Amino acid sequence: MSLAVSELRRTPLCDIHCQMNGKMVEFGGWHMPVQYAGVLREHHAVRTGVGLFDVSHMGEIEVIGPDAERLVNFVSTNNALRLKIGQAQYSALLYEHGGFVDDILVHKVSDTHFFICVNASNQWKDFEHIELMKLKDGFKADVVFASERYAQIAVQGPKAMATAQKLTSTDLSSIRYYWFRDGEFAGAPARIARTGYTGEDGFEVYVEPEAAGTVWNALVQAGAEFGIEPCGLGARNTLRLEAKMALYGHEITATINPFEADLAWIVKMDKGDFVGRDALEKIVRTGVSRKLVGFEMRGRGIGRDGYEVLVDGLPAGWVTSGGPSPTTNSNIGLCYLPVHQAQPGVSIQVVVRNSPVDAVTVATPFYKREK
């Protein structure tokens, strides 16, 4: 599907991206920068200094009311009952058949208020799904589509803390990884979460759309001494792939379940009933037939999204995400293989433009930051 540029959604930072020479592309119906100075440069900035991302296209759904916690725990695979106020957790929404609706980040704002960050391309689908599940079981809670209320900016990298601390009186070092706090950032009311999609330390800051420009410009200034770079979707993808983080539509889809996707850790089967649990129970009993595994190219060629994977010369699976890894200086990817081959050390071939190129399965993540 191709939309005319004028039909694409724009974030509040669109003009700033153009001013900063962002190369704009269409992404999930949004007009977004794929790069500014260059993907490799932006990638390295995040790994060694600090990078800045406009992630305002992401969706936000709020669940508010006496049954908010029960409803969230019912639609989400992870255990929402274990969250403390100010804590966040990575989770998923599943269909009753066990396939993914989306992967999500659940934040507990209060006992009766949950804040969920969801993928840009799935936000309306996710909202309708949670609403439908709520109506099915009569939970007393409001499900609010809140995306228009929030802009989101991510600041990521070893220098992200030092950069962001200049702009808030909140003691950022006291926010532990995967926790958040409501406060003020660059003079605007903000939800400051120590989360991210890069594998580095950093923050995702949620503010009103009107404040986005101010926050962005303040971060550009604050990060200047550390060589802060604005980063686009290109670097966002190379960074998350190295950190082995899933991307909806690639590693996770409606026809893939969490056990296949190597995401058993976000599924808490013993927490009680949740949407998809019955289907997952069956899968636990019968086992999965395919599983996600990392690979690294050995021959000349880059295994990319959608390329076929061969084992012993026969079609065995496909690449979900693949490309160059700037930090490890190799060509990496993730693929689905039959479960017995989906472990490190298996020789495979990736079909690159009709030619099989040698590769090998490897352990993941491909990159892990120093603690």
Added chain:
Amino acid sequence: MTYPETYRFTKEHEWVHVEGSEATVGITDHAQHELGDIVFVDLPKVGSAVIKGHTFASVESVKAVSDIYSPVSGEVSVINDLLQQTPEKLNEDPHGQAWLIKVTLNATPEINELMQAADYQKYIGAE
């Protein structure tokens, strides 16, 4: 970056420099800029045939693969090893050091229909 007067340019952003019965083929500065960081270059084998208007190589950026079309017909006589080792040179010096292939021409190539430097610059200005 200058677009050399002695080169001819295609609508698909390749350049060709003909010297007698030999031609050198590359991609333009405009092309490398549009592609972004180049991470892989796939060149044909020496001795293989290239046909005007047909793809003969591919250039990969971080996110995408782009086909490169030959402006001339002939046989590949040399490929640029530099690009196998350091594909990023294609971003740095696309009109010079980072040529893609040299071709022994079949016949006098019909390059007069290809754009000269000034026309190509107008073409990319207008794009």
